[in-house]
Amino acid sequence: DTGVSQDPRHKITKRGQNVTFRCDPISEHNRLYWYRQTLGQGPEFLTYFQNEAQLEKSRLLSDRFSAERPKGSFSTLEIQRTEQGDSAMYLCASSRGGSPNEKLFFGSGTQLSVL
């Protein structure tokens, strides 16, 4: 069990650029989540996958955001035409799947700074 890994740890980009983050969940975890955390706030739900199927998306996830989980393994989160308001910590979490009350295992996050 190597834990949830996220890459990169930090990303600095200019407004208007596209960025992509990667999350590798714990192997054999069926469920994968993306959350966003801004300074002084708790994580906010963005979206989650059951295997390769994206089952729910938050209204926070504008059309500029897209997430994929091909083959039900790693996931990518892409933000197009970044805005300064996108600056945040993007957290990935995974769980075995099955019941909603399961323990989530979180990665250390990708810190995005949009200049």
Place this chain on the structure above:
Amino acid sequence: AQSVTQLDSQVPVFEEAPVELRCNYSSSVSVYLFWYVQYPNQGLQLLLKYLSGSTLVKGINGFEAEFNKSQTSFHLRKPSVHISDTAEYFCAVSDQGDYKLSFGAGTTVTVRA
């Protein structure tokens, strides 16, 4: 969706003293309740959770929390803290059957010798 209020943003405490972190959530018929901890430069880790049954829940590292349905609260306690308990603590709630969590803004606990 649930909303979660953590009433204290910062809690300084001396080593070996008790600590209580307060959490209230918006009312709902049935909820699951969680406390997560984030140590510096690490991902969030589950401390404990309440699903049903006994209202007093014990977690890792000597923490416990009490569910109070009438007050819609889920306060976290530890009778004697250590320096290593310095971290940020997040209360979270989900409606039963829902897979997404709503988190509070967090409470930073700083333990001093």
